[in-house]
Amino acid sequence: MAIARFAWGIDVGNRALKAVKLVRDGDRLRVDDFEVIEYEQVLSNSGDNRESLIQTAVASFVQKHDIRGVASVGVSGQSSFARFIKLPPVEKKKIPEIVRFEAIQQIPFPLDDVEWSYQLFQNADSPDVEVGIFAMRRELINQQMKFFTDADLNVQVVQMNPLAVYNGMYYDSQIEGTTMIVDMGAENTDLVIAEGEGVWLRSIPIGGNNFTESLVKAFKLNFAKAEEMKRNASTSKYARQIFQAMRPVFADLVAEIQRSIGFYASTHKESRITRIIATGGSFRLPGLQKYLQQNLQLDVQLLESLSAGAPTDGKAAAIFNENILSLAAAYGLAIQAMGQGKITSSLLPQHIRRAKVWKEKTKWFGIAAALFAIGTGLAYGRAYWEQMKGNSQTALDAQNQINQIKNQAQGFDTQWDQISSSGTAERQEIGNYQSLLSYRHLWTNILVEIHNCLPTPQADVASGIKDRIVKIPRGQRNQIVIDSISTYYYPDIKTILAAPQWTTYAPDPLNPTTPPALPTGVDTSSLGPNPMRGFVTTIVCTTPNTGGYDFVSDKFMATLAKLGYSPSRDFMVARATVVHANKLAVLTNRLQAIEHANEAIAQAQNNGQPNQPPPPQPELAPGLNGVTTQQYLDRITGEDVQQDTEVQIAVAIVLDPTPPPATQPTQTAQAQP
Numbered sequence: 001m002a003i004a005r006f007a008w009g010i011d012v013g014n015r016a017l018k019a020v021k022l023v024r025d026g027d028r029l030r031v032d033d034f035e036v037i038e039y040e041q042v043l044s045n046s047g048d049n050r051e052s053l054i055q056t057a058v059a060s061f062v063q064k065h066d067i068r069g070v071a072s073v074g075v076s077g078q079s080s081f082a083r084f085i086k087l088p089p090v091e092k093k094k095i096p097e098i099v100r101f102e103a104i105q106q107i108p109f110p111l112d113d114v115e116w117s118y119q120l121f122q123n124a125d126s127p128d129v130e131v132g133i134f135a136m137r138r139e140l141i142n143q144q145m146k147f148f149t150d151a152d153l154n155v156q157v158v159q160m161n162p163l164a165v166y167n168g169m170y171y172d173s174q175i176e177g178t179t180m181i182v183d184m185g186a187e188n189t190d191l192v193i194a195e196g197e198g199v200w201l202r203s204i205p206i207g208g209n210n211f212t213e214s215l216v217k218a219f220k221l222n223f224a225k226a227e228e229m230k231r232n233a234s235t236s237k238y239a240r241q242i243f244q245a246m247r248p249v250f251a252d253l254v255a256e257i258q259r260s261i262g263f264y265a266s267t268h269k270e271s272r273i274t275r276i277i278a279t280g281g282s283f284r285l286p287g288l289q290k291y292l293q294q295n296l297q298l299d300v301q302l303l304e305s306l307s308a309g310a311p312t313d314g315k316a317a318a319i320f321n322e323n324i325l326s327l328a329a330a331y332g333l334a335i336q337a338m339g340q341g342k343i344t345s346s347l348l349p350q351h352i353r354r355a356k357v358w359k360e361k362t363k364w365f366g367i368a369a370a371l372f373a374i375g376t377g378l379a380y381g382r383a384y385w386e387q388m389k390g391n392s393q394t395a396l397d398a399q400n401q402i403n404q405i406k407n408q409a410q411g412f413d414t415q416w417d418q419i420s421s422s423g424t425a426e427r428q429e430i431g432n433y434q435s436l437l438s439y440r441h442l443w444t445n446i447l448v449e450i451h452n453c454l455p456t457p458q459a460d461v462a463s464g465i466k467d468r469i470v471k472i473p474r475g476q477r478n479q480i481v482i483d484s485i486s487t488y489y490y491p492d493i494k495t496i497l498a499a500p501q502w503t504t505y506a507p508d509p510l511n512p513t514t515p516p517a518l519p520t521g522v523d524t525s526s527l528g529p530n531p532m533r534g535f536v537t538t539i540v541c542t543t544p545n546t547g548g549y550d551f552v553s554d555k556f557m558a559t560l561a562k563l564g565y566s567p568s569r570d571f572m573v574a575r576a577t578v579v580h581a582n583k584l585a586v587l588t589n590r591l592q593a594i595e596h597a598n599e600a601i602a603q604a605q606n607n608g609q610p611n612q613p614p615p616p617q618p619e620l621a622p623g624l625n626g627v628t629t630q631q632y633l634d635r636i637t638g639e640d641v642q643q644d645t646e647v648q649i650a651v652a653i654v655l656d657p658t659p660p661p662a663t664q665p666t667q668t669a670q671a672q673p
Contacts, residue, residue, distance in 0.1 A: 006032065008071040008153075009333030010061075011161060012144070013326070014043045014186035014209070015281065017057040020330040021065070022308060022338055029171075029338060031308045034316070034330075035061055036323050044187055044209060045223060054147050062151045072157035072164075072337035074329050075144060075347065077203040078188040079567045080160045081107060081114075081135040084121075084200055086128060095120070099131055107135045108441050108570055115141050115158075117345035121198045130198055134160055136347050140567050145349060157337050158347040161329040162190035162201045165279060167341040168332030170194070172307040177274045182257065182292070182300075183328060184208065184280035189253065191260050195271055199343070200264055204256045205562075208282030210249045218245035234286035243287065250288070254295045255456040261296075276300045281326035306331055439570070446571060446653065447485075449563055450539070454480050455555035466637050474639055475546035480556050483646075486538045488515040492531035494524040497652055503577050506538045506650035510589060534574070534654040541647055542584070548645035549581035557649065565657045575652035584632070585642035591632050594641065 006023040021033035037060055039046070039053045046053055061067075083106045090098060099118050100111075107114060116135035122128065141158060148155050159167075165183045169175055181192040187207045193200045208230075215226040218241075233242045261273060276298050278289055283302060293300040303325055310317040320327070335341050457479045460468040469477075486507035490496065496505045499519045507515075515536075545551040563573040584590050634641050 004070045004156075004338050006069045007156075007334050007337035008065075008067065008069070009074070009164070009330040009335070009337060010071055010148070010153075011074040011164070011327075011329040011333065012054060012057075012147070013281075014207075015039065016326070017054070017061060018323075018327055018330045019061060019065075020327055020334045022331075022334040024338070029308045029335065029340065031306065031310055031320070031331075033065060033311060034320050034323075034327065035065060036319075036326065037061060042186060042209065042223070051147075055150075058147045058151050062153070067151075067153055069154065070156040070337050071148065071153045072159060072333035073144065073148060073155050074159055074161040074164050074333050075136055075141065076188070077160050077162040077190040077201065078205065079136060079140055080203075080347075081133075081568060082160065082201055083107075083133045084130055084198075085133065086130050089127065095129075095131075099133065102131070103133050103135070105440075106133055108439075108445065109135070109137065114138055115347045115349055117347055119343050119345040123197045132199060132343075132345070134163070134345055134347065136160075137567055138349065141347055141349055145352065149352070155348065155352070156346075157333070158349075159333055159336055159341075159343075159345070160347070161185075162192050162203065163199070163343050163345070164329045164332035164336065165190065166192050166194060166199055166201075166332065167335050167343055168306070168328050169277060170342040171332075171335050171340060174277055178271045180257075180261070180273050180276045180298075182276055182278050182280075184278070184282040184288075186282065189256075189280070189282075191257065193260075193264050193273065195268070202260050204253075204260070206249065206253050206256060208280075208285065210252075211246045211282070211285060214246050214249050215242065230285065250291050254292065257292070257296060259456075273298060277303060279303045279325055279328035281323075283325050303328055442570065442655075445569070449569070450482070450485075450560070453556055453559040453563070454482070464636070469637050470639070474544045474637075475643075477544050478555070479545065480541050480543045480552060482539060482541045484509050484538075484540045486512045487535045488512075488537075489533075489535055490515065490518070491533055492518075493534045493536065493652060493654070494527045494532050495519050495522045496536060497527060497532070497574055498522045498524045502536075502575060502652065503579050503650040506536045506579070509538050509540050509648070512538075528658075532654050533656065534571075534652060537651045537653060538579070539649045539651060541649070542641075542644050543647070544639075544641070544644045548583075549578065549647060552581070552645070552647045552649075553578070560649075560651070565659055567659070571653050571655050572657040573651060574654045574657075575650070577650050579648040579650050581645055581647045583642065584644050584646055587646055590646060591642070594632050597635070 006021060009020050009022070011018045016036050016038040019035040020031060022029045023032040024030075037057045039057060041049070041053070043050050043053060085102055085106070087095065087098060103116055103118070104111060107116060114135045115138050116133065118134065119132045121130040121132065145155065145158070162181075162183060165181055169179075169181055175194045178193065178195040181190075181194065183190040183192070185207050186209045188203050188205050189207055191202045191204065212223060212226045212230050215221060215229055216223055219226065219229070221229065229236065229242060230246075233239055236242060264273075265271065276292070276296070278292070278300055279302075283289060289300050289302055292298075305321075306324065306327075308331070310320045332341070336344065336346075455478045456462075457477060458472050460471050461477050461479050463469065486509045488505070488507055490505075495518050496502045499505070499522050505516055505518075541552065541556070543551055547554075557576055557578070560573060561576050563569075565572050584594075632641050633639060
């Protein structure tokens, strides 16, 4: 692709369409134009109007600006897939083959259903090669691309927004040491950790809308008024109450960032993040920068300028600088379209890429066809001329030569037909082998998502050290422990989802025998005509928190219920219901299991490490009126667990859910214990 003289980077956000145009100015790039078009309502709340809102914004953008040249379009990090893998030492020419093999194993969808690309990362002084594999479902990219192809934009690059932001910050020389970029949008926050030539990223489902929704609940406002209240929080006479209502979202955001930093540190032992670059329109929220800086104990710097400058017009420059936090992704997209992005991978659909290549070659095909026509004409002309001269033998030789070439071409055509139709059985066999890898990561992903729904315990509780744990009163610990997960698979669970007593089809954790027969006579018309494969799962969890059922419901069930349809997941939670919630003191089987587990651990420790004291054992303690009662003790802290609460939850998980909300089952039906 030729080096572009100017290019647009276009970011379709949840609140607005943002675009930046870069032009070449000598050896540097310069911002020549930009646009921010806010939708009439945020896309996440627009329902069926989503497409029309985007189409209107794109049409407005095309009408107001010169769209000649190339364009780069961003896609959400939350809807995309990214994995980073270290490659074994191999010859350079074999890397594409190995990367494809890794892609088949890592991407949780068949490769035929996704657009995918990869990027190699390697430090000059290190033989290690790391590869980033990026993918997105083909249907989602095609849906996004249609907005721009219908408007005749020449899209050359499709890039994940977090990688686009990285390209922008790298071009501006903002990456120093180990740097974290926090790009906070309306729906989610992209975390990018950059170190040397390497990149790591993660998207978390917390964004500006979460702050707004907290105000909707606290002040009983509609979304638009709550959004206005959030934007004017610092000058409001109710500032204290506003920030108090948003505090849980602040805390959740910090917890997720800390979790990501911890994971990165566990895989990069010698790395230490030194600074954070904050981008995204949600960072206009007063106090957010300061809150992160205090709680993360890191320098948090807001993006204040770009090396490509601002438009030359003074008024436009002022508006540009006012919106600069929101323009980081569009800026990085334009940089890649100009051929100067550090990351060059692209999720541009293959059929569009081939069409562009074909279009570029069309003129050469035209020239070749013309030359062929001229050559053929000369040959026929020569035969005709020789005939006119009476030299019939020469004319016959020319005709024979033409026939010989024609027969040779037909032979090649026949051979090609034979080659293209061969290997059908082998291709089928390869496809069968590849299908064995499908869904092999499914339960790993489900368990990770369930774990992520658990509340974050206090730091002392999470340490696992007795002296630190007991600092927090047992009844005040933000702790939920999953004791067991049992599951049944059903080829079609629609009848279960529609049944009034659907939880009876969940496994009994004490006796998970074969699944019961499906109910009959249940109306499933509201769930659509197609079968719905899935699992009915029982989760047994325990909490020492005195809130018991309410604590589990608010801190675990509510989050679990939000695992609805997402294009980045091949499953969704369709039902989540509490089967029972009881104190352990009344659950004889559980108490006996705790006793047996403690005895087994004690025996194992005594056999393997005789110098180590055994864990606390059940003991008799004075009770009422001098009567002794048996205690069942926590094997780490030695505290009695009988006042802990066990909660049993039935969860229905649908595989490969379809996006239209109208066809989805109700997300949650909670039952009081």
